[in-house]
Amino acid sequence: MVGLHKSEFKNPLVRWIDTRLPVFTMMQNEYGSFPTPRNFNYFWNFGALAMVAMMIMIITGIFLAMNYVPNTALAFDSVERIMRDVNYGWLIRYVHMNGASMFFIVVYIHIFRGLYYGSYKTPRELLWMLGVVILLLMMMTAFMGYVLPWGQMSYWGATVITNLFSAFPIVGKSIVTWLWGGFSVDNPTLNRFFSLHYLLPFVIVAVVFLHVAALHITGSNNPLGIEPKGPQDTLPFHPYYTVKDSVGICVFLIVYAALVFFAPNFLGNPDNYIPANPMVTPAEIVPEWYLLPYYAILRSVPNKLGGVLMMFGSILVLFVLPWLDTSPVRSARFRPIFRQLVLLLVIDVIVLGDVGAHRPEGWWVVVGRLATTYYFLFFLVLLPVVGKLERPLKLPDSISKPVLGGGGPLPGGAPAKPMEKA
Amino acid sequence: MRRIPLARLFIGAALGGLLAAAPARAADDAKLPKVEWSFAGPFGTYDLASAQRGFLIYQQVCSNCHSMNQLYYRNLEGIGLSEEQIKAVAASVQVPGGVDDNGQPIQRPGRPADHFRAPFPNDQAARAANGGALPPDQSVLELAREGGADYLYALMVGYADPPADMKMQPGMMYNKYFPGHQIAMPQPLQDGSVQYTDGTKPTLEQEAKDVVTFLAWAAEPELVERKQMGVKIILFLLLLTGLTYAVKRKLWSDVH
Numbered sequence: 001m002v003g004l005h006k007s008e009f010k011n012p013l014v015r016w017i018d019t020r021l022p023v024f025t026m027m028q029n030e031y032g033s034f035p036t037p038r039n040f041n042y043f044w045n046f047g048a049l050a051m052v053a054m055m056i057m058i059i060t061g062i063f064l065a066m067n068y069v070p071n072t073a074l075a076f077d078s079v080e081r082i083m084r085d086v087n088y089g090w091l092i093r094y095v096h097m098n099g100a101s102m103f104f105i106v107v108y109i110h111i112f113r114g115l116y117y118g119s120y121k122t123p124r125e126l127l128w129m130l131g132v133v134i135l136l137l138m139m140m141t142a143f144m145g146y147v148l149p150w151g152q153m154s155y156w157g158a159t160v161i162t163n164l165f166s167a168f169p170i171v172g173k174s175i176v177t178w179l180w181g182g183f184s185v186d187n188p189t190l191n192r193f194f195s196l197h198y199l200l201p202f203v204i205v206a207v208v209f210l211h212v213a214a215l216h217i218t219g220s221n222n223p224l225g226i227e228p229k230g231p232q233d234t235l236p237f238h239p240y241y242t243v244k245d246s247v248g249i250c251v252f253l254i255v256y257a258a259l260v261f262f263a264p265n266f267l268g269n270p271d272n273y274i275p276a277n278p279m280v281t282p283a284e285i286v287p288e289w290y291l292l293p294y295y296a297i298l299r300s301v302p303n304k305l306g307g308v309l310m311m312f313g314s315i316l317v318l319f320v321l322p323w324l325d326t327s328p329v330r331s332a333r334f335r336p337i338f339r340q341l342v343l344l345l346v347i348d349v350i351v352l353g354d355v356g357a358h359r360p361e362g363w364w365v366v367v368g369r370l371a372t373t374y375y376f377l378f379f380l381v382l383l384p385v386v387g388k389l390e391r392p393l394k395l396p397d398s399i400s401k402p403v404l405g406g407g408g409p410l411p412g413g414a415p416a417k418p419m420e421k422a
Numbered sequence: 423m424r425r426i427p428l429a430r431l432f433i434g435a436a437l438g439g440l441l442a443a444a445p446a447r448a449a450d451d452a453k454l455p456k457v458e459w460s461f462a463g464p465f466g467t468y469d470l471a472s473a474q475r476g477f478l479i480y481q482q483v484c485s486n487c488h489s490m491n492q493l494y495y496r497n498l499e500g501i502g503l504s505e506e507q508i509k510a511v512a513a514s515v516q517v518p519g520g521v522d523d524n525g526q527p528i529q530r531p532g533r534p535a536d537h538f539r540a541p542f543p544n545d546q547a548a549r550a551a552n553g554g555a556l557p558p559d560q561s562v563l564e565l566a567r568e569g570g571a572d573y574l575y576a577l578m579v580g581y582a583d584p585p586a587d588m589k590m591q592p593g594m595m596y597n598k599y600f601p602g603h604q605i606a607m608p609q610p611l612q613d614g615s616v617q618y619t620d621g622t623k624p625t626l627e628q629e630a631k632d633v634v635t636f637l638a639w640a641a642e643p644e645l646v647e648r649k650q651m652g653v654k655i656i657l658f659l660l661l662l663t664g665l666t667y668a669v670k671r672k673l674w675s676d677v678h
Contacts (some may be wrong), residue, residue, distance in 0.1 A: 038677060080492045080561065083644070090644040091651075235677065243670045250663035257659060261652020262464050265565060273566035273641075274558070283601070 030216050035234035036241050037222035039399050043117075044220070044241075045248030046110035052249055053103040054208065058201050060096040068148065070194035072187045075150035076275040094264040095256075100142050101267045102256050104290035107135065116342055118330030119221040125322035127214040132318045134207050139291065139315075141200040144193040146288055151272030156285045158185045158193070164298070167305040184278065225330025226395055233399035284359060292356030293349050297375065299360045300368040310372065317379045324379055326387030334393040337386050341378060348374045452598045454572040455579070457631060461571075461638055464653060467646045468639050473501040475618055476636025479629055481511075483610050484560060487552060489540035492561035493640055496534040500643045501636070508534050515539040553593045555606030564634070564641035571638050573599065578630035581609040 007018035007025060018024040067086050069078040082089035111131070114120055120128035143161060147154045162179050166172040181188030219228070228234045235241070259266065267289055271282045287295050294311050301307035317324075332339040348371050355368040460469035477498070480490070495512035503511070512532035517539050519530030532539060542548035549556050558566075567573045576599040584596035584603075594604040611629045618624050639645075 077492070084492065084497070090648065094648075239673055240677070243666070243673050246666045247663065247670050250659060250666050254656060254659045254663065257652060257655050261648055261655065264648075270566050270568050270570075273562045 030237075031242075032236065032238045034216065034237040035219070035228065035231070036237045037220055037228050037399055038233060038235045038240075039222050039224060040220070040241065040244070041223050042244075042248060043109070043113040043223075045245055045252075046106050046113060048245040049106040049248055049252045050103065050110055051208070052252065053099060053106055054201070054204065057096060057099045057103060058205070060092050060099060061198070061201065063092050064096055065194075065198060068194075070148065070191050072150060072190055072276070075148060075190060079149045091260070094260045098256065098259045098264060098267065100145065100288070101259070101290065102252070103138065104142070106252065107138065108290070111135070112346060114221075115345070116332045116339075117221055117223055118225050118325070118327075118332070120322045121325065121328075121330050122322065124214075124218045124221060127211060127218060128322060129319055130207055130211040130214060132315065134204055134211060135318075136315060137200055137204045137207065141197060141204065142288065142290065144197040144200070146272075147190065147193045148197060149272060150190065150276045152274040152276055152280070152282050153269045153272040153285070155185060155276035155278065156282055157287055158189065160285050161287070162189075164308050164311075167308045169305070221330060222399060223331060223333065224396060224399055225334070226399060229398045286357055289353065289357075292354075293352035294356075296352040296356035296368050297372045299356070300365070300372040310376075314375060317376070321379065321383075324383045326384050327390065327392065329392040329395065334395055335386075335390055336393065337390045338383075341382055341386065345375070345378050348378070452576075452580075454569050454576045454599065457572060457575050457634075459571055459638070460635065461645055464649055466649060468501065469635060470502040471620065472632045472635040473639045474503070474636075475616075475620070475622060475629075476632040476634070476639075477501060477503075478618070479611070479616050479633040480560075480636055482616050484633065485538070485541060487541055487548070487557040487607075488560045489542070489548075489557075490538040490560045490640060491540060492559075493538045494534070495532060495536055495538065497640075497643060501639055505534075512536060553606060557607070560637060560640065562641045564638045566641075571634050574634045574637060575630050577605075578611055578633065579626055 004019050005022040005025065007015045007022065009015045009018050009024055014024055064082065067078065067082045067089065069075060079093070082093050084090075086092075114128060114131070143157070147158045162176055162185065165175040165179065168175065177183060179189070180186065181192060222228075269286065269288075286292070294314060297314050298307040298311040301310050327335060327338065329335055332342055351367065352371045352375065355364050355371060358364045360368065460466060460472065495508055498508050498511065499505075512534050515532045516529040517532045517536050519528045522528045542551065545556055564570050564574060569576070577597060580597045580599040582596055582598055584590050588596070588603070590596065591604055594606060595608055596603055597605045611626055611633070613626050614624050615626075615629055616624055622628060642648075
């Protein structure tokens with residue numbers, strides 16, 4: 001559509017810009033009056049929290065990059081210099097380091113929210129799949145970021161993870177050499193990981209933009225999993241959800257600050273304060289906590305290629321989740337069997353994380369295999385079958401009915417516009 | 423209300439998982455003795471007198487074998503040394519001073535802007551002088567070991583005669599707390615290893631506590647500033663959370 005936009009803004013400068021480039025109208029539509037289901041619980045904070053975490057990571061990362069040196073001879077010392085001699089360098093680094101953990105905590109809860117309330121179901125399949133792409137990009141970014149301080153875990157973690165690709169027949173070894181830029185993890189590897197670690201966050205930003213754009217086409221899901229039927233079911237995003245998200249952001253920052261200021265190395269591995277040494281293998285090579293469940297799946301399979309495929313499969317299965325779940329009912333509140341199974345999946349993933357932190361010996365092997373089996377059983381067998389067999393509870397007629405307890409007063413603020421999208 | 427139990431269950435499970443996933447020391451390792459550290463807890467600060475005594479031990483004992491490459495003499499301001507004292511400490515060692523007019527390497531007295539002098543020019547020299555074992559750099563040693571300060575303290579006081587059934591490698595010492603119990607470092611501290619100038623009695627436990635306080639400071643010189651800033655920031659955030667929640671309640675009062 002060609003032609004000037006008819007702006008409703010009064011301020012002449014805003015109006016001048018908005019007529020030519022209607023960004024103000026867009027913001028108003030998407031974050032101001034955007035009709036949002038009125039019954040969100042606090043689980044719906046976590047998308048906004050992930051956005052905040054991402055911005056904090058990018059800002060602190062840019063300042064770290066000003067002082068970090070991606071060279072095997074200097075990387076470790078340059079990080080220590082940031083900690084000791086750069087003004088508030090310790091603060092920036094600890095915020096970035098723990099920010100990765102906070103980002104993953106928030107995103108994992110966000111994913112749980114989507115699973116529990118069926119946010120991946122039609123028409124939100126693509127929205128969900130974009131989310132899985134973001135998760136994959138986050139994992140790659142976090143892995144490469146962990147290599148940069150060039151401590152023992154950086155070096156050996158990079159060696160183990162890149163070596164996974166050698167499991168592929170014929171091309172495996174060549175892929176690994178290509179990833180390394182040489183015949184072992186060395187300076188070229190560190191150089192390219194730094195470059196990619198700086199690049200990928202901006203790719204994440206782009207995919208997050210698509211994720212949010214898709215969200216604003218379908219509208220948000222809600223704890224009842226039924227679509228809003230009219231203005232009585234929704235609230236304008238601002239001020240209702242801006243203020244509710246703000247409460248969540250404050251609590252998020254308290255937890256984050258507690259980590260950064262009082263236990264900055266709690267989630268880290270002490271071995272990463274030992275400079276990388278290709279001649280000495282640490283007693284145990286473990287990834288960061290947020291990658292432990294996948295590591296457990298990898299090590300639960302006795303065959304290397306099988307383990308690698310299962311590990312990648314554990315994420316890839318999420319892409320087809322919308323088609324694996326055969327139930328038309330979204331929210332677990334109305335799916336008694338699914339509810340038990342999905343909560344068991346949460347426990348299962350936590351158990352996998354615990355297994356990943358331990359040597360694959362004795363009982364840990366058995367537990368790891370059982371937990372891996374349940375993970376895939378849940379997605380590949382239970383979801384399709386339970387969707388067909390389960391008798392869901394009766395869905396409420398509309399969102400406003402259970403929330404208002406049967407016809408309370410409408411909000412005094414401007415009622416949201418009907419679901420028309422830009 | 424079904425939401426609250428679910429949220430609690432989830433948060434509880436997540437925290438439990440995090441704690442469980444935090445790597446644990448191997449089960450066969452002896453339990454570390456508990457030490458009251460001045461720098462522990464949210465309001466902890468370094469006991470500077472202890473850190474200074476620890477620095478004395480570092481100078482007289484540790485630095486004979488261990489480097490501390492990340493530190494500069496100027497950093498000693500952080501444990502309360504005056505500018506004059508720092509200059510004197512730095513000047514007491516000879517450091518590489520570049521080359522003279524004939525291109526020959528020269529030594530000069532240290533300055534506050536110099537790195538702590540390393541005892542050996544390279545790792546090979548360090549190994550050669552220590553029976554093949556490399557004394558680790560001590561700059562961030564306190565962060566680089568599971569158990570942190572408690573572990574380093576335990577290591578200092580953990581030397582003993584090996585159990586009768588244990589076969590020791592030649593040149594190795596028995597230590598209750600070292601992984602595998604065979605350590606190449608001879609017992610570095612005994613009762614009276616150093617003479618303290620402030621009248622403190624130099625028992626093994628006292629020396630261990632002092633040197634570990636110094637090592638903790640060396641690894642995390644920002645700790646005091648960090649914790650003090652953290653207290654203020656958490657208090658501010660609690661206030662902000664309260665205010666934000668009040669605003670939220672007020673705004674939503676016409677919806678519920």
